[in-house]
Amino acid sequence: MTNKLEKIILIDDSGADNYYHQMIVEKAKVCKMVTAYDHAGDALNMLGDAVKKNQRLPDLIFLDINMPVIDGWEFLNRYEGIVPQDLRHPVIIILSTSVNPSDHERAESHPSVTAYCNKPLSADKLRDIVDQYFS
Template sequence: MTAKLENIILIDDSSADNYYHQMIIEKARACKTVTSYTHAAVALTALDNAVKQQQRLPELIFLDINMPAIDAWGFLDRYEGIVPQDLRQPVIIILSTSANPSDHERAESHPAVSAYCSKPLSADKLHDVIEQYFN
């Protein structure tokens, strides 16, 4: 796969998961830059700065559900206040190990979330996401 995207963001409190997922993305050559955050608040600050400085937003965000301080739902609430609707919205994919059916339902019904995907990210899952949302 040739780099179709400029930037993919990983938001997961597990640095090991971020590292593994980043390796999958880089090996697939799916994008030019992979940025990972272990704190949702830091990712929100980066997105806010990008909006304020009129920089290009990432095309794709993989977001874990269960994180300390700010979980996926808190991230999404704050995200909606940061990224104006008139900007091209990143595709947000929940990437989680949560076995809670209500998490899956909540993710699928959230307007900012494009899909729910179980961890770990694989080359096949990545390929399917890129084919579905970027072709």
């Protein structure tokens, strides 16, 4: 499975988690480019710029829930205001350590969220996600 996707983005305030997950994605060779964002606002700016410039959006977004300033839920609310409904939307996977059942339920019921996955991301989980949503 080499470079099945164009771009994956990671959104997590933990630099260590982003580094680890970026290494997993790069070693799995499932995409041409992976970019990590420590601040959800930076990812929103990138998405907004891509929409304005009519550029391709990422294929897959891994999103943490518990982040300062803009948490995962606020990111999703703002994302829906930035990306028009008629565009091809990225697959959004919540990637979290949260053990709160309401977070899992909220993710499953959110229209922009494709799935919920517990951290850490592993190569096997990543391959399963790519196989399931991009085959």
